[in-house]
Amino acid sequence: MDNDFRKKALDYHRYPVPGKISVIPSKPLADRTDLSLAYTPGVAEACNEIKVSPLAAYDYTGKGNLVAVITNGTAVLGLGDIGPLAGKPVMEGKAVLFQKFAGVNAFDIEVDAKDPQKFCDVVAALEPTFGGINLEDIKAPECFAIEAQLKERMNIPVFHDDQHGTAIVVAAAVLNALKLQGKKLPGIRLVTSGAGAAALACVDMLVSLGLPVENVILTDIHGVIYQGREAEIFPSLARYAHQTAFRTLEDAIEGADIFLGLSAGGVFKPSYLARMAMQPIILAMANPVPEILPELVHQNRPDAIVGTGRSDYPNQVNNVLCFPFIFRGALDVGATEINIEMKHAAVYSIADLTEQAYGDDEEENQALEKLYGKQVSVLASDYILPSPFDPRLLPRIAAAVAKAAMETGVAQRPVHDLLQYQKNIKLSFGKTL
Ligand SMILES: NC(=O)C1=CN([C@@H]2O[C@H](COP(=O)(O)OP(=O)(O)OC[C@H]3O[C@@H](n4cnc5c(N)ncnc54)[C@H](OP(=O)(O)O)[C@@H]3O)[C@@H](O)[C@H]2O)C=CC1
Ligand SMILES: CC(=O)C(=O)O
Ligand SMILES: [Mg+2]
Secondary structure: OOHHHHHHHHHHHHOOOOOOOOOOOOOOOOOHHHHHHHOOOOHHHHHHHHHHOHHHHHHHOOHHHEEEEEEOOOOEOOOEOOHHHHOHHHHHHHHHHHHHHHOOEEEEEEOOOOOHHHHHHHHHOOOOOOOEEEEOOOOOOHHHHHHHHHHHHOOOOEEEHHHHHHHHHHHHHHHHHHHHHOOOHHHOOEEEEOOOHHHHHHHHHHHHOOOOHHHEEOEEOOEEOEOOOOOOOOHHHHHHOEOOOOOOHHHHOOOOOEEEEOOOOOOOOHHHHHHOOOOOEEEEOOOOOOOOOHHHHHHHOOOOEEEEOOOOOOOEOOHHHOHHHHHHHHHHOOEOOOOHHHHHHHHHHHHHHOOOOOOOOHHHHHHHHHHHOOOOOOOEOOEOOOOOOOOOHHHHHHHHHHHHHHHOOOEOOOOOOHHHHHHHHHHHHHHHO
16 A cells, blocks of 8 residues: 555544544433433433333333444454454444444444453343444354354344355345346356355355355365365365365366455466456455456456455445445344345345436435436446445345344334335435435
């Protein structure tokens, strides 16, 4: 990164106050009357209600709109195991995005606990505080056992963003890019760089949508994951360990239709591009430096569609398109979990947005024009996903997710009129987007 940009980024974090988030009150606290309501003696009334009926916490506290962004700092972006303190800027950033894009309050919590059991004990003990848990930047394979244990122990949604948020957005991007390239999931070959939290969840999601397991080749730092490999293959990867002669990413990429990069910057060499099938799709999502830069793809393969995780290129394939919105829907119906039906609902509502013309909501149309220009954007090689600033994301994903939660019986506080719910979201949040 050049020095100018580095300085800008550091100044952004440092001034006018250090960090990116603060806590503000949601009620007036102007005089002794307010103080006697907010604090003692009035607060005791709220405590007594909750003691009698724990669900009343959703009426008398901010629990129902509060998510924890929690990490142990073992896989922070593509920076690796930099520890919980160095990971704090990312967690603060995720918390800001929850608030900015979906009005969800979020606290960043950095836990000094590499041991999965110690980490789980800390997180599980936080259940009284939060309406949901967003696990972030915890490395594989520990992240799988951590998420499974916390889901078992907690009665609020537990969602490992790097797995599921990424998988939802990647699935939407892949479905749209395949349409443009004239291909279908059951007939394509996909190769990854990375076989960790994000990569595994992405291929699992694509398999759940119709990609044959045998058409997937995973690679990690040791090369291809194949049956009988000496280097460790953790159990969740076993179904992708095929009998194959491929040993390196360079071998495996031969004839592949899709490359998914969820590993480290620069690992996909420009010379690999010529080996891919016609009309390839390259999603190079390592952060902050992608596996290959879009300009190198465009120079070598004009028939390719390319996306990265970054905000400074078109086709941003990043979990920011999912986590604020999926939590909005889950929290609003008091979902006890985020299940596969809710995830699929999010995939389709993100994917469908790029095919929708402007509607009859004038305010929304104006926001879209400002974002995309006069012409309504329709699916194109540089527009396979909506912008994170698209005001349609929140009402549409949240309503689709809430509906799926209700249909699958995990909503403790169902919404009776989904259309009205969507309108209310627009009214409450539309103006802030
Ligand atoms: N765009 C987006 O929305 C998202 C992007 N990401 C990015 O994906 C990457 C991985 O994140 P995550 O899955 O959470 O992390 P994990 O630590 O769980 O997995 C990292 C994987 O990448 C592999 N890897 C690391 N370095 C190399 C390398 N030089 N060559 C090949 N493989 C390598 C690791 O192999 P091994 O285990 O053998 O070391 C492992 O399989 C990060 O760069 C992250 O920023 C993640 C989530 C969302
Ligand atoms: C985007 C994100 O969550 C990551 O790179 O880890
Ligand atoms: Mg992450």
